Amino acid sequence: xxxxxxxxxxxxxxxxxxxxxxxxxxxxxxxxxxxxxxxxxxxxxxxxxxxxxxxxxxxxxxxxxxxxxxxxxxxxxxxxxxxxxxxxxxxxxxxxxxxxxxxxxxxxxxxxxxxxxxxxxxxxxxxxxxxxxxxxxxxxxxxxxxxxxxxxxxxxxxxxxxxxxxxxxxxxxxxxxxxxxxxxxxxxxxxxxxxxxxxxxxxxxxxxxxxxxxxxxxxxxxxxxxxxxxxxxxx
Amino acid sequence: xxxxxxxxxxxxxxxxxxxxxxxxxxxxxxxxxxxxxxxxxxxxxxxxxxxxxxxxxxxxxxxxxxxxxxxxxxxxxxxxxxxxxxxxxxxxxxxxxxxxxxxxxxxxxxxxxxxxxxxxxxxxxxxxxxxxxxxxxxxxxxxxxxxxxxxxxxxxxxxxxxxxxxxxxxxxxxxxxxxxxxxxxxxxxxxxxxxxxxxxxxxxxxxxxxxxxxxxxxxxxxxxxxxxxxxxxxxxxxxxxxxxxxxxxxxxxxxxxxxxxxxxxxxxxxxxxxxxxxxxxxxxxxxxxxxxxxxxx
Ligand SMILES: Nc1ncnc2c1ncn2[C@@H]1O[C@H](COP(=O)(O)OP(=O)(O)OP(=O)(O)O)[C@@H](O)[C@H]1O
Ligand SMILES: [Mg+2]
Numbered sequence: 001x002x003x004x005x006x007x008x009x010x011x012x013x014x015x016x017x018x019x020x021x022x023x024x025x026x027x028x029x030x031x032x033x034x035x036x037x038x039x040x041x042x043x044x045x046x047x048x049x050x051x052x053x054x055x056x057x058x059x060x061x062x063x064x065x066x067x068x069x070x071x072x073x074x075x076x077x078x079x080x081x082x083x084x085x086x087x088x089x090x091x092x093x094x095x096x097x098x099x100x101x102x103x104x105x106x107x108x109x110x111x112x113x114x115x116x117x118x119x120x121x122x123x124x125x126x127x128x129x130x131x132x133x134x135x136x137x138x139x140x141x142x143x144x145x146x147x148x149x150x151x152x153x154x155x156x157x158x159x160x161x162x163x164x165x166x167x168x169x170x171x172x173x174x175x176x177x178x179x180x181x182x183x184x185x186x187x188x189x190x191x192x193x194x195x196x197x198x199x200x201x202x203x204x205x206x207x208x209x210x211x212x213x214x215x216x217x218x219x220x221x222x223x224x225x226x227x228x229x230x231x232x233x234x235x
Numbered sequence: 236x237x238x239x240x241x242x243x244x245x246x247x248x249x250x251x252x253x254x255x256x257x258x259x260x261x262x263x264x265x266x267x268x269x270x271x272x273x274x275x276x277x278x279x280x281x282x283x284x285x286x287x288x289x290x291x292x293x294x295x296x297x298x299x300x301x302x303x304x305x306x307x308x309x310x311x312x313x314x315x316x317x318x319x320x321x322x323x324x325x326x327x328x329x330x331x332x333x334x335x336x337x338x339x340x341x342x343x344x345x346x347x348x349x350x351x352x353x354x355x356x357x358x359x360x361x362x363x364x365x366x367x368x369x370x371x372x373x374x375x376x377x378x379x380x381x382x383x384x385x386x387x388x389x390x391x392x393x394x395x396x397x398x399x400x401x402x403x404x405x406x407x408x409x410x411x412x413x414x415x416x417x418x419x420x421x422x423x424x425x426x427x428x429x430x431x432x433x434x435x436x437x438x439x440x441x442x443x444x445x446x447x448x449x450x451x452x453x454x455x456x457x458x459x460x461x462x463x464x465x466x467x468x469x470x471x472x473x474x475x476x477x478x479x480x481x482x483x484x485x486x487x488x489x490x491x492x493x494x495x496x497x498x499x500x501x502x503x504x505x506x507x508x509x510x511x512x513x514x515x516x517x518x519x520x521x522x523x524x525x526x527x528x529x530x531x532x
Contacts, residue, residue: 053426068428077423081441081518090437091427117518133427 006031006066006141006173007052013060014044014051021047023197024061031140032171036184038228039194045177048194049143052175069141070134070172074149076126078118085114088133104136105129107166124155131163135170142172146179160186181224193227201227306488311495314488324477328496331462331473334390338397339458346402346450350409354443364410371403375457376464388469396465400457408450412443445516452508459501 006029014022021044029035039045050056052063053071078087088101098114105111108128118126127147134142144163148156164187167174178184184191193201288308294300295307302310318324349367352359379396386392416439424434466475474493481489 055422055425071426073419073423075419077419079420079423079438079441081444081516082437090423091429091433119518119520137427 004031005029005064006033007069007175008064009052009061011061012048012051012058012063014047014056015059016047020059021197022051025194025198027192027199029141029173029175031173034167034174034176034187034189035192036176036178036188036190037192037194038178038181038184038224040228041179043194044197045194046145049145049175049177052141053143066140068137068139069143070137070139071143072127072130072134072145072147074146076118076123076130078121078126078129080118083115083117084110084121084129087118087129088136090133092136100136101132104132107135108132108162124151124159127151127159128162131166135166135172138170139172142167142174144174144176146177148183149179156180156183163187181221181228184224185221191224193224195227303485303487306491310488311491314486315492318489318492324492327473327477331466331475332500334393334466334473335397335458335462338394338461339401339454341394342398342401342458343405343451343454345398346405346454347409347447349402350406351413353406354410354413367403367406371407375399375403375461379464379468383468393462393465393470393473397458397461400461401454404453404457405447405450408446408453409443412446412450413439415446416442445512445519448508448512448515451511452505455504455508456501459497459504463497 007027009025009027012022012025012027013020025048027048037045037048047056049071051058052065053069054065078084079090082090084105085098085101088104089097092100102111102114105114108131110125110128110132113121113125118129121129127150130147148159151159160183176184176187189204189206191201191203191205192199195201291300291305292308295302295305295310306314315324349363353364353367375396378399382392382395382399386395420438420442421434424438429437463475466473467479468475470476470479474496478490478493481487481493
């Protein structure tokens with residue numbers, strides 16, 4: 001918890017025209033910390049992530065983020081006219097781009113497809129390439145906007161373990177936007193719920209347990225769903 | 236599809252006892268029959284024009300068609316050989332090709348530059364687009380008399396006319412190509428921290444390329460048309476000159492020869508453009524495998 005922060009947000013305000021979406025949001029993510037962000041559809045999760053990525057202007061507050069956070073979007077956004085290793089190397093400068101891209105593709109299990117075109121990939125494979133492209137930058141902050149939402153349940157579970165392993169190795173600060181409560185529980189060190197333009201719930205799963213037992217404490221699925229405004233009985 | 240198609244062209248339909256559709260779809264014999272029919276049709280499609288040429292030859296030899304009206308294909312071929320050996324045909328062909336290429340490059344550069352500016356900048360669009368569209372509305376061959384007044388009958392006039400015909404298809408398709416680039420990919424470029432040079436080289440140009448190449452194919456056709464017209468109006472060298480000179484002496488064999496050469500070069504230019512598309516757009520699903528070219532704009 002004392003680690004150097006990957007991003008610090010204070011009093012963030014973001015509005016589209018006259019309509020405010022984020023109203024005074026504070027957030028701090030440490031390097032190596034995996035944070036999942038839940039919230040109803042339309043509450044402003046993507047808006048927050050885009051502001052952190054520096055893609056949109058902000059109307060108030062302060063964001064202290066690394067110069068270039070890596071982003072994985074819901075769609076893989078691969079350049080169809082470049083083969084996989086060139087796609088992964090997009091934005092890499094310096095030498096040995098091909099070697100570094102190849103190593104990153106190897107990490108996501110596509111080390112034998114360096115020269116393939118993106119259209120030769122399945123949805124899950126394409127999203128793995130996008131993940132490799134993000135990680136090869138060795139970012140201090142990794143922003144993931146529902147990167148697995150379009151994948152089938154089995155592929156998603158495989159992606160969870162892949163992401164967990166990659167994050168454990170590279171130790172960026174991670175903000176994962178998701179609709180999937182199970183996903184948040186499975187992956188995150190901290191689970192946030194966003195409501196009314198700010199963070200309404202913040203649960204650290206690494207807190208020391210009640211009996212002084214060290215270990216991860218998980219919020220229950222029901223508690224999270226309640227935070228999200230869904231009564232547990234109805235699920 | 237193929238056998239039925241053949242039958243349909245004969246007057247009497249063959250009586251059918253077995254519906255071919257009832258055969259097992261994947262049976263080797265049916266596959267072979269389909270393949271044979273496919274090749275048969277291809278052969279027929281080449282055979283038919285050959286038969287036409289043979290008929291033309293026969294009619295000429297029999298004296299049914301006067302050599303003044305339409306010389307025999309063999310005569311045209313003999314003329315081609317004679318003019319090639321004497322060197323004058325190649326010289327005229329070279330002159331025409333250089334005119335076409337020069338005009339194409341000039342017009343292409345202008346179209347590409349204006350198209351890129353307008354594709355990118357609202358300001359450039361406001362300043363340029365309407366004027367260009369207004370000039371484009373003029374059939375460019377209608378400008379010919381004016382162009383002759385400006386340049387006289389010479390190289391300048393021909394190259395200008397070709398360039399004019401090339402500029403618009405390239406302009407329109409470049410603008411279109413740049414506008415159609417996926418905004419999400421441009422955003423990705425920002426996320427990956429690309430500088431504007433890399434952004435243009437790796438995202439914008441390749442994204443606009445399919446459209447630009449379509450423009451190139453249109454431009455090739457208009458360039459050729461412009462050249463034929465310009466050379467026919469007046470020239471001291473080139474294929475058009477060869478044809479008009481031959482007209483003076485009623486040498487229909489030379490005239491037909493130039494027409495055939497114009498056609499061959501048109502076909503060659505189109506194949507070249509298609510080859511370019513297949514090479515440069517290997518990533519494109521539409522050029523996968525056999526690579527059927529695109530049609531239309
Ligand atoms: N470009 C835009 N212009 C105007 N309003 C926008 C724009 N993008 C988003 N909004 C509005 O901002 C609010 C938050 O949108 P945002 O995309 O951040 O939600 P979200 O939490 O990511 O939702 P979801 O879970 O469905 O992806 C919504 O009410 C949306 O209508
Ligand atoms: Mg969203």
